[in-house]
Amino acid sequence: MVTVSVYSIGRLAVSRRWGRRNHADVTVSHLLMGVAMVGMLVPRWKVFPDGLWEVIFGIDAVYFLVLSIRFVGRYGFEGTDDDHVHHISHPLVHMVTGCAMLDMYWLGMPITAASGIGMSMSGPPTGSGDPGLTLFIIVVLIASAVWQLDSISRFSPRQLALSAVGAGPAGNGSGGSGTSGAGSGQRWLAPRLELACHIAMCVTMGYMLVLMV
Amino acid sequence: MSGATSLAQATVAGRAEAVSGTRWRAPDGRRTLQLALAVVWLLDGVLQLQPFFFVPGAKGFSGMLGGMAAGNPGFVARSITWNASVVDHHAVATNTAFAFIQIFLGLGIAWRPSARAALGASVIWSVSVWWFGEGLGGVLQGHGNPIAGGPGAVLFYALLAVLLWPSERSGAGRPFVAARAVGTPVAKAIWAVVWSGLALLSLVGSGRSPQGARAVIAGVDEGEPRWLAGIDRHAESMVAHRGLAVAVVLAVICVTVALGVFLPAPAGRVTIGLAIVTAAVIWVVGQNFGMILAGSATDPNSGPLLILLALAYWPRRRRPVSDDSGSDRAPVVATVGGVV
Numbered sequence: 056m057v058t059v060s061v062y063s064i065g066r067l068a069v070s071r072r073w074g075r076r077n078h079a080d081v082t083v084s085h086l087l088m089g090v091a092m093v094g095m096l097v098p099r100w101k102v103f104p105d106g107l108w109e110v111i112f113g114i115d116a117v118y119f120l121v122l123s124i125r126f127v128g129r130y131g132f133e134g135t136d137d138d139h140v141h142h143i144s145h146p147l148v149h150m151v152t153g154c155a156m157l158d159m160y161w162l163g164m165p166i167t168a169a170s171g172i173g174m175s176m177s178g179p180p181t182g183s184g185d186p187g188l189t190l191f192i193i194v195v196l197i198a199s200a201v202w203q204l205d206s207i208s209r210f211s212p213r214q215l216a217l218s219a220v221g222a223g224p225a226g227n228g229s230g231g232s233g234t235s236g237a238g239s240g241q242r243w244l245a246p247r248l249e250l251a252c253h254i255a256m257c258v259t260m261g262y263m264l265v266l267m268v
Numbered sequence: 269m270s271g272a273t274s275l276a277q278a279t280v281a282g283r284a285e286a287v288s289g290t291r292w293r294a295p296d297g298r299r300t301l302q303l304a305l306a307v308v309w310l311l312d313g314v315l316q317l318q319p320f321f322f323v324p325g326a327k328g329f330s331g332m333l334g335g336m337a338a339g340n341p342g343f344v345a346r347s348i349t350w351n352a353s354v355v356d357h358h359a360v361a362t363n364t365a366f367a368f369i370q371i372f373l374g375l376g377i378a379w380r381p382s383a384r385a386a387l388g389a390s391v392i393w394s395v396s397v398w399w400f401g402e403g404l405g406g407v408l409q410g411h412g413n414p415i416a417g418g419p420g421a422v423l424f425y426a427l428l429a430v431l432l433w434p435s436e437r438s439g440a441g442r443p444f445v446a447a448r449a450v451g452t453p454v455a456k457a458i459w460a461v462v463w464s465g466l467a468l469l470s471l472v473g474s475g476r477s478p479q480g481a482r483a484v485i486a487g488v489d490e491g492e493p494r495w496l497a498g499i500d501r502h503a504e505s506m507v508a509h510r511g512l513a514v515a516v517v518l519a520v521i522c523v524t525v526a527l528g529v530f531l532p533a534p535a536g537r538v539t540i541g542l543a544i545v546t547a548a549v550i551w552v553v554g555q556n557f558g559m560i561l562a563g564s565a566t567d568p569n570s571g572p573l574l575i576l577l578a579l580a581y582w583p584r585r586r587r588p589v590s591d592d593s594g595s596d597r598a599p600v601v602a603t604v605g606g607v608v
Contacts, residue, residue: 185493186493186561187493187495187496187561190557190560190561193311193314194307194311197307197310197311197314197374198303198307200310200378201303201306201307201310201374201375201378202303202378204375204378204379205295205299205303205378205379205380206292207379208292208379208380208381209292214291214292217291254375258310258314258371261310261311261314262314262317265314265315265317265318266317266318266319268560268561268563
């Protein structure tokens with residue numbers, strides 16, 4: 056999570072400096088989640104009180120909910136955005152990650168870093184959340200990680216070369232610009248690394264939520 | 269002008285495809301089921317990281333493993349006991365290894381370049397876990413009741429890896445996803461054997477005793493949330509002293525499902541649907557979602573694997589297509605993600 060957080064800061068800076076396209080909202084979200092989870096695992100690295108984190112992730116979840124609603128309004132449930140890359144799953148899954156963070160704070164994070172096995176139960180979860188909902192979130196997060204890993208080769212240089220000549224961002228046959236950014240004249244900044252951050256985030260969140268079920 | 273441009277683009281694209289192999293495709297029916305299998309493996313790995321499994325001794329993971337030895341033949345019991353003792357002496361190292369093996373299997377199946385290797389490794393790992401971790405699923409002890417997860421959930425991981433193997437059998441069109449790798453006759457035979465076996469397991473051993481079904485349900489409700497415990501209590505009262513009737517009904521359903529794959533597509537869909545409903549009911553009532561909500565699960569048990577297996581046999585609506593079309597669709601929504 057430290058790596059993801061540091062990378063996210065660098066990504067924001069580099070994309071701005073190099074003028075490359077980037078999902079700044081997603082990167083900021085990853086940064087905040089990484090810092091928050093580090094604080095959960097290592098209490099002395101907690102930078103904000105839990106209440107403030109709850110507000111932050113509440114805003115985060117609402118922001119992506121609004122994006123989801125706007126997406127449906129513009130492209131429908133089965134459509135893709137102007138780049139022919141993003142589906143409704145894009146904003147939705149980030150809304151779920153925001154909700155997952157809220158769930159962690161509401162349930163009460165029971166783990167702390169400890170000697171030996173690297174984690175220990177410091178007591179039962181203090182919250183009264185619904186474990187069924189938590190399990191649902193875990194499955195969504197893990198499914199998102201798996202599906203994103205499956206699609207990661209979409210953004211390999213070879214595939215991007217294909218999409219640049221109009222073969223389409225693979226798979227959907229739409230002939231869109233994909234991450235080559237042909238439509239905007241700008242290239243995306245390291246899309247596979249962004250996916251990797253998302254996958255790491257989802258797996259780590261799933262793990263932390265499992266500890267709280 | 270535009271025609272010339274298109275021709276030039278097509279030529280370049282063709283060259284690029286020739287260099288790179290194949291163009292990325294959205295997941296087809298088989299790939300979607302592979303990804304679902306990867307989700308289950310990844311969930312298994314994450315569950316394996318729960319603190320309980322790092323604890324040595326009789327109340328820890330090694331105690332759970334050692335408990336599988338009782339009732340098995342001597343050579344099987346000895347191998348299970350040996351494995352449990354190794355885990356007991358190196359609880360942290362072994363459990364960490366087990367967890368990350370499963371995580372890497374999930375991620376490996378999800379990442380296309382490693383999917384084949386990960387599926388192959390998952391077969392080896394599954395069979396090993398079935399032997400050393402599940403005591404052959406309790407089959408030789410008479411505890412292989414399908415309601416409890418018999419003959420061992422992990423066997424279905426291996427079976428799915430084989431049926432979803434990324435290769436194509438030549439020959440006539442394939443009526444369902446599972447037939448693509450092994451061929452239609454073999455796939456149908458596997459289905460019939462699996463469900464006939466489940467029918468048999470529901471009738472032998474402790475499952476048919478008057479309190480057999482009730483004991484299975486009562487054994488999983490501890491620590492469950494109130495709504496699920498309520499379902500359990502209701503189910504327990506329904507099946508109390510009716511173990512034999514429950515076993516016979518389940519066996520009849522399993523035999524019906526086993527034969528369904530040989531029926532025409534419309535009737536086949538009904539029986540596959542019956543298989544999915546049966547697996548879902550078993551997963552909720554008999555297995556309580558693998559006891560994940562009680563915080564003591566190593567895996568989600570056999571329910572979701574049986575559902576995945578059934579989806580791999582869902583009759584296709586469209587006529588058979590060529591090998592590389594990748595257009596067959598299981599009734600699963602394939603969410604194709606973009607950049608996150």
